[in-house]
Amino acid sequence: MKKLIFLLIIIAVVVYAGSPYYSAYQLKNAYDDKDGATIAAAIDYEQVRPSIQNQLTGQFATTLTKYPLIAELGGEPLTQAANGFITQAVDGAITPQNIEKLINTQGQANTATKELAAAWAIASDQVDLKNLIQSLIIQRGDVDAVVKIQMQQVMKKQAAELEQQAAQGNDSEKPTLSYCGINCFDVSGQVKGYPLTIEMQREGLIGWKIVDVVLP
Numbered sequence: 001m002k003k004l005i006f007l008l009i010i011i012a013v014v015v016y017a018g019s020p021y022y023s024a025y026q027l028k029n030a031y032d033d034k035d036g037a038t039i040a041a042a043i044d045y046e047q048v049r050p051s052i053q054n055q056l057t058g059q060f061a062t063t064l065t066k067y068p069l070i071a072e073l074g075g076e077p078l079t080q081a082a083n084g085f086i087t088q089a090v091d092g093a094i095t096p097q098n099i100e101k102l103i104n105t106q107g108q109a110n111t112a113t114k115e116l117a118a119a120w121a122i123a124s125d126q127v128d129l130k131n132l133i134q135s136l137i138i139q140r141g142d143v144d145a146v147v148k149i150q151m152q153q154v155m156k157k158q159a160a161e162l163e164q165q166a167a168q169g170n171d172s173e174k175p176t177l178s179y180c181g182i183n184c185f186d187v188s189g190q191v192k193g194y195p196l197t198i199e200m201q202r203e204g205l206i207g208w209k210i211v212d213v214v215l216p
Contacts, residue, residue, distance in 0.1 A: 019206035020185035024177055027187075031171075036103030040096040044201070047211040049094045055215050056086045059123035066125065082122060089119035120215060 023042075030038035060082055064071045070078070092098070093116035102113060175189030183202035190196070199212035 015206060020179070020200060020202075020208050021177060023200065023208040024175070024185070024187050028175070031103060034104050034106060036100030039103050040100040042208075042210050043094075043096075043099065044209045044211045045094060045096070047201075048213060049090055051212045052094060052215065053087055053090045056090070056119055056123040057083045059125075060086065063123065063125040085115075086119045086123065089115040092116070 027039060027042060029035075061079070064079065089112075093112040095112075098110070098112045101110065171189070171191055175187050178186050178188075180186050180199065185200045185202075185208065186197055187200065188195075188197040195216045197214040198210055199214070200208040201211040203209045
């Protein structure tokens with residue numbers, strides 16, 4: 001009886017400790033099989049959305065510190081307009097419907113995805129700064145108009161890059177898997193050439209949910 005109890009304990013520990021590896025394996029298979037529904041269901045959107053929004057708005061704030069002239073010309077309205085677009089883009093792209101569509105098509109860029117890519121590009125210092133300054137002067141401080149112009153330009157550029165990455169970008173055959181705590185597990189690798197880290201959190205004893213995505 002003692003041996004049986006000991007064996008059951010060992011099995012329970014193995015299942016408990018190995019559960020995130022199995023969850024990661026299931027997600028990898030779902031991605032390879034273009035099973036968007038499975039991946040969409042594994043995401044905790046209430047945690048992922050604000051995390052991505054904070055990453056992008058934080059990056060944009062850092063970018064502005066590099067260009068004091070733009071910050072002076074645009075001021076607080078520029079920050080508010082950019083952050084508003086970022087929030088809108090994340091809310092539109094990080095939904096069960098869009099994630100499912102994105103996985104099913106293996107990265108084909110739709111409007112929501114293009115907007116998110118544009119928000120990431122602007123936050124990450126990938127804008128035409130000369131054009132932005134000229135637009136601020138021409139529009140006489142109409143920041144909303146300037147931001148809309150920049151968004152359209154960046155979206156067009158990002159759409160082409162997304163299509164190219166979807167067709168040519170490489171996926172990690174063996175992502176890096178590691179515990180980041182008892183109830184925390186990281187999956188790191190490349191998706192269509194973009195380095196990403198996905199953080200999962202334990203749900204119950206052996207269930208896991210995606211609670212964060214660290215952008216490149």
